[in-house]
Amino acid sequence: MALFNLTINGKSQQVDVDPNTPMLWVLRDHLDLVGTKFGCGIAQCGACTIHLDGNAVRSCQLPVSAIQDAKITTIEGLSEKGDHPVQKAWLEHDVPQCGYCQAGQIMSAAALLSQNPSPTDTDIDNAMNGNICRCGTYTRIKAAIKTASQNA
């Protein structure tokens, strides 16, 4: 066990965990931030996507010891009032079915738009291909990203 000081959603947090613990489980089990989801544990499905200094990363393969000073953003901290352009576009297109993968989808989409405000279809395909949606909402996800891109 070891103490780690983390900056999550703009707040300082301290956890005492095994240094190998993936951020996913630090968030979910130790900090009660359960919006970030467990899907595969091997960075293949994207359900656990968070932002590390603004970049989309899979938290299930990211040991807490690797975070250092990087700033973490989770779905809970993407916006204060749930009004990030991507979240609003998701609601406008009524994207979710079961909803389980959508936090990860939204975090990937938000990171894409922050780096590339006007992505092409191919840019969206590339940025979003790591996020599986078993319900198959991909066409709505793409439409919502385009709406968010226009409204950002």
Next chain:
Amino acid sequence: MTLIDKKLNRRSFLKVSTLAGGGMLLSFSWLAGCKPTKEELAAMPKEWFEINSYIKIGENGTVTLFNPNPEFGSNVKTSLPMILADELDTDWKNVLVEQADFYPERFDRQFTGGSQGIRSGWKPLRTAGATARQLIVNAAAQTWNVPAGEITTSAGTVEHKASGKKAGFGEMASLAGTLDAPDPETVKLKEISDFKIIGNSKKNVDGTKIVTGKPLFALDHKVEGMKYAAIVHPPAFGMKLKSFDKSSVASLPGIQDVFEVKIFKDDYGRNFFDTTTFPEIIAIVGNSTWEVMNAKKALKAEWETAPASTFQMAGRGGQNMEVKVPGGLENSSTHKEKMAEYITKPGNVLRKDGDPEGAFKKAAKVLERTYSAPFLAHNTMEPMNCFADVKAEKAVIYGPTQAPELIRQTIASSLGLPQENIQINLARMGGGFGRRAYSHHMTEAALISQKIQAPVKMVYTREDDMSAGVYRPAYSATYRAALDENNNLLALHVKAGGVPESPVHANRFPAGAVDNYLAEGWQIESNITIGAFRAPRSNFIAGAEQSFLDELAEEMGKDPIEFRLELLKRAETNPVGENNDYDPKRYAGVLELVRDKSNWATPIDGVHRGVSAYFCHNSYVAEVIDVVIKDKTPVVENVYAAVDCGIVVNPDSAANMGEGAIVDGIGNAFYGEMTFENGVPTKSNFDKYRMIRHAEAPKKIEVHFVQNNEEPTGLGEPLFPPVFAALGNSLYKATGKRLYDQPFQPKLLEMDNLSM
């Protein structure tokens, strides 16, 4: 439908006056973390009045509607309350929706599956809404001392025009809650043309919670003092636990206990959804998910082959059946060999019209084709998991299940508690697709909690989930058509089976449309467990049948849509046999609609089109898929679907589900496959089990609904089965080669001019 009405009398209108304050029903989901939003709090009344099981109205007119069915993504949590709200005649903006717990005394059929949520809920929920409306009217009549028949309602207000009296529902709720419910038989339902909410799209009531990451799933649940558990199951079908070495993990950090869990009591008679691959597993309990998952990897356990066994199980209709579980470690290659033997062996005759044997004897030409598809894993994004808090007298279970009623029986037996002492709270599910009808993850969590005498959250790893069985079966189907010298269809023969069940629906199209028709089934025993998977059996046989009809149409020199319409005309005007399951006119209707919407008559250069249609879950669907070849890769560009499922309650949400079913079908047709080597599933995570991803989804999907006033039928499943043949038939147009075996992607890779 007297049966339903009796149940309505008995259950749906039961009032439990002690609950009038609403605390008990609302408390659980809020404790689970679904705190009301600010807007909800502002709208929150000071006092609630229960009108019936489904409806509570606050003094300010805010209405709480209870969604009775478990939500796994088909959006019943929005669309079922829409039915209530319309008949209640409130404004949708006044409505809060709460997920009901499993509460069979108050709600009918709390089950999600078989695409029957809206169909089964249609009349009971309309009646519940209309009855509540009548109580409000009766309360107003009493208050104003005017005849109830002169009172009208609109958007949450009640009015007596003659005297100019008008009030909100909230003002009448207190009195309405004390009045005797009118006989449901006498309550007047709205005319379809008067619907204001049904048929007008409403957003997902959990949308904001989903996009802001609020806790909604069982996996998100946490209480003080809760422990975490992982399970270890045998590595192969046909194996069982021999022994394990507790000391191999006991000293690892955070590990509290390791023990064996036996799911069933020895004398327990299994119910229809009691399928479980491994009735004996090892549980590891500790302080965090990560610690118990680490211990899983370190645990030393020995496994041995399980002998053949049999057990009694209640069948679909409640009748007892004996289930045989053969011993041995099975291989997919052996399954294929065994299935191939059945192409020439006679099967069990399921339907026979005319003289098919005679017709084949005198045929000028016989077209015979065999189709196959592998086992599929459901792969819900949320792995199986469950929270359980079992005390000496009472158990609280919060888990993802499609079928709470049957798993409560199992849990009661396994814990040794009466059923009524087991409270099952329904979590939003991260996908179901049939998999969560089989809910032994809940029994496992309950037994673990009972053993450690503490609340526990048990979670499967993805590997546990994918390798634990309850798969879609592997299937094979052989179709034969007899043609005369003028290419007229004389006879049709289908013989299909699988490991371990047959996919034949003997009374569906094209039965009824062909004079000489033979349907046969067969099955091969296996110890690989299977279960419902989005449109069971249909999800294979539709692909085989509709691919064969496409090839047959080509052989006969006919347009594939025109050929199907000719067969349906025959079934309509002069049906063969009497037990045809489908309505040929509605079937033809979706083909005509998709022909129109896809501009079928106007081919586009470089766009390769395939069509397919199917009837299942009481609904009709036709689909056209457009494939183009880009950089040597077949790409699904556009999909057009035409659907007849009667009245559509929530059209945009229905379209969403249809789009999803199409994407699901394309993914499984191209890539879906589970195989076995010596009983071991060859894939256990998404690095090997290929799922359709964003870039592989169609560019455009159009879902068109036939507009009619038929009572609603199924929707979650019916768009899935036609995809396989629509895709196969379009890929044939694109490549010149017919695809007979799923998944298609490896077959396409074998074609020298393609890459994928």
